[in-house]
Amino acid sequence: MSAPGPRPDWLCPLPTQTPPARDALATCIEAFRYHDAPDALCPQCFPDETLSAPIFAAARLAQRGTCPRPEQFAQIYFEHPRCVGGEETIKLFLPFGIQTMLTGTVPDGFGHLNYSEVLETALQAGFWFWRPDLIAPLRILAARLFEDWFTSGHYGLDGWPHRAERPGDLTGPGDDILQFCTMCLIDPAELLQTLSDLHTPWADDTFSGAGSISIRAPFYVSMDTGQDDQLYTSASHDIARSLHAREARAFCHLITPDWLSNAFFRRDRDHPRLAKALSEFENHYDVKMIEIRKTAQAPIMSDWPDLPTV
Template identity: 25%
Template sequence: MSKSKPAPVKAKPLFYPFDHTPPSAEACLDAVYEAFDHYTIAAPFCRQCFEPEQERVMLLSRDTRRADAKVFDMIYFEHPNCSGGPDTFWHWLPRGLELSFFGDLGSAPFPQQMIRVGLAALPEQELHALRRLFCRIALNWLQNFDYAPLGVQAEMDDAGLPFWHRQSITVDIFVILIMLRTEPSDVLKVFLDSDRNEAWSVVWELFQQGSFFIEKESYYALDDKADEEPMREAVATLHRRTRTEVFQLVDRPFLLKKWMAASESNSYLADDLADLEALYNVYHNSQTDEERAEDERLMRIGFKLDPPPSS
């Protein structure tokens, strides 16, 4: 009897739509814990960066979901390989996200570290869980200014807002959604529709070609060193694609319309919009169909979205 051929492995989509109706924050977070449950702490740690006691405490912390930030938060400020590599980072990711975006961990450099360990190339189940979570976080933040849907209270500033969120959370949410391969135009529309000053600050960064994704020369920490240069190129290409999308959505008539509305009620935003309009030609970015196709090819290679060629 002849053996049946295995089903062909399908290529993965480059982008996924923004989920406008994700489950509750609790349900999304539960799904992330479940998706990343198979990762374990890798040891030994670098002795220049971590004391033996720090490593011991981390290894003995069995209940990831109830771990204090002080048990593991030092890993976010060192090279990922110094704490055993990507597996340690992914092991603590659900708890780190819970404490940072829903609690009081503070401004850990999550986007940059997640990019360095290969966020965009994670298995689809893990990407899906994270994408849903960050769609929920984005909607809570942009629509309701809800920084703690789980009820965890953080240290407040004089305006009654968590002090680090005012500076960084909007950019962090945006970058992570893009790196989760959420359709850039979808993400931009959600941010623009909110009409918040914080959301427009992201557009301002994109106009100026701000490299808030990750510096091109930054180090990566992937399981296979040969993947690092393709990943670096793919991340830079995704940044370029996102900048192109913002100019598709935000043209001069759009800016003028927004400026007229803001000038009557929001002088701070009106000033920013006036600056954007004045410098529009300086920052404008576009791509030909051929350039767009080449960028998609580079992203598919770097993020490993196509099945390997059959032998």
């Protein structure tokens, strides 16, 4: 397939020369900590004070720029945004949700649940229609996490155990970082181009199967009021479809049988399990690419949806 074509104006290039992850995170915290703390929670979701008090306490810490313990506020990612104080609450906690729950082990008391819900909840709260000055620092953080992980296997935030504790895990937080990048509207075609050129084990692992790196559309967006009012949800689906289509076009262009063969020989000695997966992908290439080729045919929107900022 030919190259994916010019980047639409609503997508952003991958930022370069980004600050260290901790500094980028601090900028995000400062940008978001002025949002309102919730003054009430849904009485059905939070029927007694033992459930609501930790969230109120965590919100006060967040407004001071201090990271709460994740178990204090994790419950907001399992409720409708309007049940936890609205979009302002989701904004207030987002940097800390990314810091502590983007990936890796879950907070004490939350069993086996995983925390892709941090990003999903942001989309449910209308993330793609937040002010650009709020999304911009998150994009810088996402780009830094991308650079750290895929060039050297380093993850600079709290949630994922250090590489020394999980030897041989090349995937690690990579999938979550890529979803974070695409949520921040970093061009997925540029992400794939960069990954295909890096030739590191962590980057090569991204192509060990025909999976997708782009975030999926939310089931709903909280600003929509009912079945007859689905403007934000519909627009979010158009955005997500376009991300996946552009990614798929780039994947078809970049990840060819020759690329997979070269990647196999790069990894045959240092990461034989990865090399085996790359070889299997090459051997069954046409079958594994069926869905990606189908996704690549979907239309990509040229103009950003004309909806009010949230």
